[in-house]
Amino acid sequence: MAAISGLIRVMEKAARKAGGRLRRDFGEVAHLQVSRKGPADFVSKADQVSERTIYDELLHARPDWGFVLEEAGIIEGDETKPRWIIDPLDGTSNFLHGIPHFAISIAVQEPKPGGGGWGEVTAGLVYNPITDESFWAEKSRGAWLHDGRLRVSARRNPSEALIATGIPFQGHGDFGEWxxxxxxxxxxxxxxxxxxxxxxxxxxxxxxxxxxxxESGLSDWDTAAGCLIVREAGGFVSDYRGRSLPIHSEQVLAANDALHSRLHKMVAGAIKAPGQNA
Known part of the structure; x- marks a missing residue:
């Protein structure tokens, strides 16, 4: 069992506080105030309250850190300190349709040494308010579900593998590529x-x-925590061309090492431009 660091405790406290409110709102989903901000892209009052709750908690704990927020955008902090990357309600459409599958995602991203942008993600937490499951990881400390160690599956044969994906929808993603x-x-x-x-x-x-x-066409707040958790559980994360970045959002391909290699060959072949040699 890993000793839970003060940083993870801060993240979990914020997620649980916001998660409790999401659970209550989920029970009243039919009465939520919902505004439309784009094709098939909704933001609920619950989403906004969750983000504000997390922001207030983390600002109190780390007042000089910046934020990347799904709804409020970028809030600058001390450029020499880390910043938070937050999705206050991943799975908004599920939430609004009464489907109990959604999460809060919080990640910590470090500034690049010497300045000039942002580098690796060093802590991440994904919290499911409905199941009360808290998945978390810190760089070089492994990935955990509560106090139990996580490891990616050992399946090497695609014929035995269960694969998750995200399907393009109205106004989002490349359906032809998918x-x-x-x-x-x-x-x-x-x-x-x-x-x-x-x-x-x-x-x-x-x-x-x-x-x-x-999946492709995501945002940093969708994947920043999850990418780290997968890597710390022994998995591999890349884009469709096999490149490894601190955060993958535009293109994400993840699996254990052997399965990742096989999936990458399938994906690379599928997206190869017509007329190119295999």
Missing amino acids: SRIFAAIGPNVAGIRRYGAASLDLAWLAAGRFDGFW
Whole structure:
């Protein structure tokens, strides 16, 4: 069992406080005030309250750190200190339709040494308010579900693997690309699931519930915590071309080492431009 650091305790306290309010609002989902901010992209009063709750808690704990917030945008802090990357309600559509599968995601990103931007993610937490599951990781300290160590699955054969994905929807994503990838992966695996919350997909991959994951067109707050949790659970995370970055959002491909290699070949072949040699 890992000793939970003060930083993770701060993150978990904020997530649990916001999560309690989300649970109450979820019970009253039919009465929520909902505003439309784009095609099939909704923001609820609950989402806004969750973000404000997390912001207030983390600002009190680390007053000189900056923020990257899904709703409020970037709030600058001391450029020599880390910043928070927060999704206060990943799975908003699930939430608004009464589907109990959504999460809060909080990550810590470090400034690059010597300045000039942002570098690695060193802590991440994904909290599911409905199941009260808290997935967390710190760089070089492993990944955990509460106080139990997480490891990605050991399945190496795609025919035994359960793969998660996110499907493009109205106004979001490249359906043609997704369809080609699905056509390449689908016939070779045991199953494909789409649950609608990328942070939980990655946390479940770290816990061995899923064996692989792919999606594109996400945002940093969707994946920053989840990418670290997968890596600290022994998994590999890259873009569709195999490049490894601190945070993957535009393209995410994740699995254990052997399965990642096989999935990468399928994906790379699927997205290769017409007319190119295999």
